[in-house]
Amino acid sequence: MDRLWRTNRAVLFASVAATSLGLAVPASAQETFKLGIVTFLSGPAADSFGVPARNGAQFVIDQLNKGSVPSPYEKVGFGGMKIEPVIIDENGGATKQVQELRNLYQRDNVDVVLGYISSGDCLAVAPIAEELKKMLVLMDCGTPRIFEEAKYNYVFRTAAHATMDNVGLVRYMKAKNIKMESLSAINQDYAWGQDSRADFVAAAQQLYPNVKVQTDLLPKYGAGQYGTEISALVGAGSDVVYSSLWGGDLQAFILQSVPRGLSKRSQLVFSAADHVLPPLGDKMPDGTILGARGAYGLMSQKSPLNDWLFKGYEAANGVYPVQAAYRSTQSILGLKAAVEKAMSKNGGKKPSTDEMVAAMTGLEWPSPGGLIQMKLADGHQAIQPIAFSRTKYNPDLKRVDLVDIEYFAAECVNPPPGVKSIDWIKGGMQGAKCN
Amino acid sequence: MKMSQHPLVMIGLVAAVTLAGRALPTWTLSLATIAASNALIALGIVVLARTGNVSFGQGLFFAAGGYGVALIANAWGLTDAVAQVIVGAACGGLLGLVIGPLIARYSGIFFGMLTLALSMVFYGALVKSTALGGSDGFNVGRPSLFGMSFTDPREADFMLYAVSVIVTGFAGIAATILFRSEFGLASLAVRENNLRVEYLGLSANRIISINFLIAAIFAGASGAFALMAQRHIDPQFAYWTTSGEFVFVAVLAGNQSVAAVFVASMALELVRSFSNLYLPNTWQLVLGVFLLGVILFLPHGIGSLWIRDRRKRRISATAPLTAERGAAP
Numbered sequence: 001m002d003r004l005w006r007t008n009r010a011v012l013f014a015s016v017a018a019t020s021l022g023l024a025v026p027a028s029a030q031e032t033f034k035l036g037i038v039t040f041l042s043g044p045a046a047d048s049f050g051v052p053a054r055n056g057a058q059f060v061i062d063q064l065n066k067g068s069v070p071s072p073y074e075k076v077g078f079g080g081m082k083i084e085p086v087i088i089d090e091n092g093g094a095t096k097q098v099q100e101l102r103n104l105y106q107r108d109n110v111d112v113v114l115g116y117i118s119s120g121d122c123l124a125v126a127p128i129a130e131e132l133k134k135m136l137v138l139m140d141c142g143t144p145r146i147f148e149e150a151k152y153n154y155v156f157r158t159a160a161h162a163t164m165d166n167v168g169l170v171r172y173m174k175a176k177n178i179k180m181e182s183l184s185a186i187n188q189d190y191a192w193g194q195d196s197r198a199d200f201v202a203a204a205q206q207l208y209p210n211v212k213v214q215t216d217l218l219p220k221y222g223a224g225q226y227g228t229e230i231s232a233l234v235g236a237g238s239d240v241v242y243s244s245l246w247g248g249d250l251q252a253f254i255l256q257s258v259p260r261g262l263s264k265r266s267q268l269v270f271s272a273a274d275h276v277l278p279p280l281g282d283k284m285p286d287g288t289i290l291g292a293r294g295a296y297g298l299m300s301q302k303s304p305l306n307d308w309l310f311k312g313y314e315a316a317n318g319v320y321p322v323q324a325a326y327r328s329t330q331s332i333l334g335l336k337a338a339v340e341k342a343m344s345k346n347g348g349k350k351p352s353t354d355e356m357v358a359a360m361t362g363l364e365w366p367s368p369g370g371l372i373q374m375k376l377a378d379g380h381q382a383i384q385p386i387a388f389s390r391t392k393y394n395p396d397l398k399r400v401d402l403v404d405i406e407y408f409a410a411e412c413v414n415p416p417p418g419v420k421s422i423d424w425i426k427g428g429m430q431g432a433k434c435n
Numbered sequence: 436m437k438m439s440q441h442p443l444v445m446i447g448l449v450a451a452v453t454l455a456g457r458a459l460p461t462w463t464l465s466l467a468t469i470a471a472s473n474a475l476i477a478l479g480i481v482v483l484a485r486t487g488n489v490s491f492g493q494g495l496f497f498a499a500g501g502y503g504v505a506l507i508a509n510a511w512g513l514t515d516a517v518a519q520v521i522v523g524a525a526c527g528g529l530l531g532l533v534i535g536p537l538i539a540r541y542s543g544i545f546f547g548m549l550t551l552a553l554s555m556v557f558y559g560a561l562v563k564s565t566a567l568g569g570s571d572g573f574n575v576g577r578p579s580l581f582g583m584s585f586t587d588p589r590e591a592d593f594m595l596y597a598v599s600v601i602v603t604g605f606a607g608i609a610a611t612i613l614f615r616s617e618f619g620l621a622s623l624a625v626r627e628n629n630l631r632v633e634y635l636g637l638s639a640n641r642i643i644s645i646n647f648l649i650a651a652i653f654a655g656a657s658g659a660f661a662l663m664a665q666r667h668i669d670p671q672f673a674y675w676t677t678s679g680e681f682v683f684v685a686v687l688a689g690n691q692s693v694a695a696v697f698v699a700s701m702a703l704e705l706v707r708s709f710s711n712l713y714l715p716n717t718w719q720l721v722l723g724v725f726l727l728g729v730i731l732f733l734p735h736g737i738g739s740l741w742i743r744d745r746r747k748r749r750i751s752a753t754a755p756l757t758a759e760r761g762a763a764p
Contacts, residue, residue, distance in 0.1 A: 041716050089715045093677070094572065096707070098665040099469055103708055106462035120571040124667035127574055132588050143571055150574065190562055190570035221570075 033081040036104040038115030043091035048247035049324040056325030070304045078339040094124035105134045119143035126155045139331040144421040147377035158331035163421040164413035165271045166199035172388035184215040184238040196244035202425040241266040275322040277400040288391045294369045296326040298402040299387035306368040330367035337365040383414040449604030456596045464592040471599040472660035474700035477684035479650030487626030492550030496527035496651040498673035500658030516578040527655015535647035539640045561670035572669025607693040689736015
């Protein structure tokens with residue numbers, strides 16, 4: 001009995017102390033911004049995209065909370081509010097993601113959810129956020145269908161969709177006078193592979209009207225073994241072999257094709273391959289043309305903001321940042337810009353969802369990968385510049401360097417507002433502004 | 436007949452659970468909808484398991500129901516929740532009617548592998564069909580009920596919760612009645628010895644086919660619920676891991692109690708959701724340990740927590756009824 005009383009007294013004392021402590025701190029400094037972050041922490045996309053995206057987000061949030069990000073992002077957190085991340089795993093399929101998105105908003109009361117790498121997950125969660133009238137920022141997924149098939153008010157995508165990856169790649173090849181009379185392709189048999197292939201072939205037919213498609217392979221996602229496919233590609237001997245493979249599949253394809261001389265017979269072009277450069281090292285054949293889904297990583301342009309991310313991320317994680325880290329960084333910085341813009345309008349209060357949505361619509365902000373502009377889908381879909389380059393192994397640094405870098409302006413490789421991507425490509429890419 | 440298994444008592448229970456939804460926090464409503472939908476398909480697996488056959492390919496009917504409803508909803512604007520459940524059940528049932536008699540000739544591992552193979556064939560075809568969005572799938576609009584559309588998120592969630600709990604509840608009541616019926620007991624006999632069943636003048640194939648059809652109808656309706664809850668469908672519905680998860684729910688529940696299927700399904704969803712929130716890097720491990728724990732310490736499933744005592748009494752009283760205990764292998 002006595003012990004019970006003592007514990008009760010302790011609880012009472014603790015709660016009184018906690019309440020008085022809470023009263024002592026001014027309410028504004030206590031206010032935090034709860035940010036749900038969804039990215040692959042397990043599964044095949046974790047190593048290539050999910051974990052770098054998480055590391056990027058963690059790095060940026062730490063730096064923002066310390067107030068040590070360069071201009072124009074010097075303010076602590078989001079407009080003085082500390083950012084409190086809630087990180088969950090994107091693995092497990094769209095059903096689970098829809099459920100977890102609801103839990104984040106309704107149970108954990110996060111202010112905004114930011115994330116998603118898989119296009120299928122993005123398509124599934126977007127209408128749910130719209131129904132719940134909560135702000136959702138998609139950071140990486142590629143499919144143009146999200147805003148081309150539906151209209152959203154509460155959903156934003158802070159990165160360009162996958163169209164520019166292939167349009168830019170063909171423009172780069174044309175600019176570098178790569179001969180392409182015949183073309184072979186190997187892509188995974190799921191939406192990303194099928195869509196990338198369609199975009200690349202359509203863009204190639206515009207800029208190389210005489211191109212012949214020879215071997216067109218669609219091995220299944222996660223195949224890992226490409227013996228027969230490589231035989232077919234070597235046998236075809238096309239001028240160019242195109243692929244949108246990524247992650248473990250791309251590494252396996254390169255490791256298996258190099259000894260069989262595919263890279264000597266044909267020019268290899270990869271739409272999104274920078275993330276395999278650190279693990280492959282000198283196994284990557286020189287002269288391969290590749291993109292990074294933006295002006296990212298070793299192709300990024302020098303700026304104080306980029307130096308901050310590149311050096312800081314490398315120091316924190318022991319490896320330089322690649323596309324996914326840049327994408328999570330640019331979406332968090334964009335959200336920060338939107339929150340602070342909303343706060344400057346409402347007198348410095350924590351903004352409501354509708355105020356943040358209004359501020360984010362049509363916003364432009366500088367990021368380590370260049371200027372991000374929310375120009376498509378009534379100000380909800382970003383466009384951004386992109387870079388392409390060739391590989392060259394650097395034995396002194398023991399890493400693959402990227403040379404012959406060429407930058408393309410956002411409006412040169414992205415469709416104008418109101419046009420479906422594939423129609424834009426097939427219609428001759430009208431209205432593209434290239435310099 | 437015991438009081439707790441009287442249909443009126445069970446109907447009262449379903450009504451109570453439905454009304455309890457008014458008091459639940461919003462996030463639990465959608466979680467419970469998914470749990471009820473998973474329970475419905477797991478119940479089908481339990482029905483089928485009583486004949487000694489486990490289907491590892493219920494995802495086939497789950498996806499058939501989901502895609503059927505989604506395509507009809509997008510083409511003809513059918514948004515009524517009850518109509519969608521009926522369409523889903525019909526799609527699953529039609530497919531079950533075609534496949535059931537063919538597959539009933541096999542048993543054990545061959546049966547399991549064939550169902551798995553069929554669901555993966557469907558998965559492969561869906562991934563390749565770019566008109567249906569390929570592996571990314573496509574979206575559908577939100578469901579309505581009897582001409583009412585719900586714009587308030589909480590009301591919309593409650594509507595879905597109510598429909599799924601009532602449908603799943605009635606399926607559960609039907610299953611309880613079925614288990615005690617002559618047909619249900621004959622299904623158990625097929626598992627014990629199908630040759631003897633044939634000597635009694637019953638067709639074992641027919642019994643398996645009918646149970647298979649029931650499981651397919653439940654799976655199709657469950658696919659309709661999953662679609663209504665997430666408003667998006669992709670080929671993952673037919674993937675083997677999806678089917679495997681339903682078998683997991685059935686194993687967790689054991690086949691002694693219909694209510695256990697619902698409890699197991701809800702427990703699995705809660706463990707998954709909270710482990711994902713608090714341990715985002717190791718949530719699969721937590722889920723695995725939970726499953727392992729249930730299998731080790733409750734080998735007859737969660738249902739054995741409250742069935743055990745009653746069973747002992749019953750065994751001592753009426754020996755022949757032991758068959759009804761029907762523990763899963």
